[in-house]
Amino acid sequence: MSKWWIENGTFVTMDERRPVLKGHMVIEDGLIAYIGEERPADADAMPVRIDGSRLAFMPGLINTHGHAAMSLLRGYSDDEVLQTWLQDYMWPMEAKFRDEDVRWGSSLAVLEMLKSGTTTFVDMYDRMDEVAKVVDQSGMRGVLMRGAIGLCPEDVQLQKLDEAVRFAKDWNGQANGRIMTMMSPHAPYTCPPAFIEKFVQAAHDLDLPMHTHMSETAAEVEQNVREYGLRPVEHLDKLGFFSRPAFVAHAVHLTDAEIELLAARGAAVSHNPASNLKLASGVARVPDLLRAGVTVSLGTDSAASNNNLDLFDEIRLAALIHKGVSGDPTVVPAAEALKLATLGGAATIRQPMLGSLQAGMKADFIAIDTDQPHFYPQSDLVSHLAYSGSGRDVVHVWVDGIQVVKDGASTLLDEERIKHEAQACYGRLTGN
Known part of the structure; x- marks a missing residue:
């Protein structure tokens, strides 16, 4: 045909x-x-x-930020602040993950995304070979990266960097071109400066874009200032992060100067309204970002903090919450909200033939x-x-x-098996 x-x-x-x-x-x-x-x-x-x-x-639709395998943790811990949710619930449970958990959690997420109209998604996690195999089988388009937290000994840091580089090399352009890869230190507050600089150098060596979490919570920003004397945007800029084509997730807590710097560097922002609301992280300054010329797209984040991967939900939220916050019903009109999920997503991942x-x-x-x-x-x-x-x-x-x-x-995935295997993985992880 x-x-x-x-x-x-x-x-x-x-x-x-x-x-x-x-x-x-x-x-x-x-x-x-x-x-x-x-x-x-x-x-x-x-x-x-x-x-x-x-x-x-x-x-x-193009979902520009998520962690597909975390669909296994949908509903496992709700109604918590970000740091409690991460440190007390998510990270301990994710430490138990095996290859099959990532495989079936990612399959569940891909199935949900495809059936709700998402054709391209960005995924930052580990055991990314499993995610890539799912993308290949599903017929979907994936922008994939081995996300790395640097709060560990140097030898473990280097192991994570090696995994990220190997994955990026092995999978970029695979699945008939439907897979592209990036380099991704997890976040400024979870990665020491030298660790981020190593990822920047690897991105230069491999000629790949970069992605990270940034300024999701006020506490994270305050910690960055306390530890490094700089707010996250200037901190990442100093480390060379924006010397590569780059985009950040969340960017909730920004100053005017930071917005100007993001615009000057050509950095994009993945706006995750549902996740940011659920974790009470705040509401990103999307109208101000758009006015400054910053490319903005939409992401669901994981099903553990959303709790669904339906990008139409994000479109509606993006069209509504900025009206409520600003008191201006003309900001982010319907057409602009659809654009964030299509052309905005394509521009964020630098794929001009999409959207x-x-x-x-x-x-x-x-x-x-x-x-x-x-x-x-x-x-x-x-x-x-x-x-x-x-x-x-x-x-x-x-x-x-x-x-x-x-x-x-x-047409390409076995929905009944995916649901069965995902439930079995959850049962083993939780003992239920």
Whole structure:
């Protein structure tokens, strides 16, 4: 099925000149070959066509921050502050993880993301070979990295760095190009300066981008100032982090000067509204970041701190909470919120062929069932997707022009087995 077409569909293109188009889209060799109102001239020669009526098509969503394997810990510890949640619950449980836990936890996360319309995700964890294998099998697109905490002896630090470098080399460009890798020290407060500098040097050596957590909580920022005399943005800048193409997760607690520095360095921010609200970390200054020219995208963080991986939830939150915080209902309108999850995500991971439905772009897109009460009356589709839509509305998903979800079911993953194995892993980890 190298060339096929969708007829009579409604397409949310993410092109400001024509955000919604009714017509046809042709896919050829994993790319969008044509999109427009006119019926394709060679339509009759194409053996496969899909009836697009009653469906809305939009670019696949891009989740720019998460820890897929932690889906095993969904609901294990809720309603705690970040440091308590990490130190008393997450880290002790994660210390028990084996390869199979990462494999099945990641499979559960990938299944959830695909079925709710995410076609590309960023993942920072360890045992990343297992995650990469899942991505390869699933047909999804993954930006993967061995995240490393540096609060350990130097020999263990070097072992983690070696693992990160080896993984980045082995997997970059694999799965028919659907996997790309990055270098990722966990966070400024969990990594000594010299450890971060080693990751920066490795990123230069391998010509790879960088990603880290940053300024998630006020306490983290205060600790950084106490220990290093600098706030996190200037601290990372001094260590050379932003000498590479880079993006940070959270960035909740920023000053005007830090926002200006991020903009000057071309650094992007992954906004994780649900996780930041659940952990009471605060609300990132997204309108100010956007006004300063900083690229902003959306991330779910892990299912242990969210507790779902439905990026439509993040779209709605991003469109709502900044209105409430600022008192200005015009900030982050519906179209901007959708952009954060599509074009913003593509810009954050530096993949310009993703994030919109236009000729020449990669054929990563989703189909949404809009013949439902919450999409009526059929007035403003962009508004409906941002404020009324849900990942549960997604019925079909394609990555590289290959259908990976059909009628709400994964075409390449065994959902029943994944659920069974994930539950078994949780039982072993918790003794339940």
